[in-house]
Amino acid sequence: MRLQSSTLIAMLDAYTTFGMVEKMEMFYRKLLNSKTRLDDDLIRKVAEVYIKNYMFSRLEDLGLDLRSAFGESDLVWCLRLLSYACLLSRKGMDIIVQEMRDANVHWNVTTANIIMLAYVKMRDFKSLRILLLLLPMYRVKPDIVTV
Known part of the structure; x- marks a missing residue:
C-alpha cells in the first residue's frame, strides 16, 4: 500500500514520540525515498530518540x-x-x-x-x-x- 507523505510524517512523528526506533527508522527511510521535506522539529525529535537510546x-x-x-x-x-x-x-x-x-x-x-x-x-x-x-x-x- 502506498502512503501519502502526510501519513508518513504522522507515523514518523508517532513512533518518535513513543521512542520506537525500528519503526521510526523504517518510516524515516520511506520519507527520504519519497523526497518529502522534513520539518526541523521532527528532525530534532528523531535525533532526541537516538540520543536517549545512546545511538x-x-x-x-x-x-x-x-x-x-x-x-x-x-x-x-x-x-x-x-x-x-x-x-x-x-x-x-x-x-x-x-x-x-x-x-x-x-x-x-x-x-x-x-x-x-x-x-x-x-x-x-x-x-x-x-x-x-x-x-x-x-x-x-x-x-x-x-x-
Whole structure:
C-alpha cells in the first residue's frame, strides 16, 4: 500500500514520540525515498530518540542523509558535530569543523556550544578557554547556555 507523505510524517512523528526506533527508522527511510521535506522539529525529535537510546553514531548518519536529500543546513552540521561530541571524539569533531571551513560555513552559537560542552565532558579546559577566546573571530556572540 502506498502512503501519502502526510501519513508518513504522522507515523514518523508517532513512533518518535513513543521512542520506537525500528519503526521510526523504517518510516524515516520511506520519507527520504519519497523526497518529502522534513520539518526541523521532527528532525530534532528523531535525533532526541537516538540520543536517549545512546545511538550517537546514528546522528552522523541522519545528518549525512539529510544533506544528500535536501542540502546543507545549520541543523545538518549540528547533528554531525553532536554525533562526535556525544562520543567524545575530538578527532571526529575536528574533521567536521574542517569540513565546515572547507564549505565556508559560518559558525553559530549552537555549533560553539556543542564543541564547548564536549570539551567540558572531556575535561579539556585548555581547549575550552582557547575556543572561548576565538568566539569573536568566528563572529559568535555567546548566549546564556555558553555562559
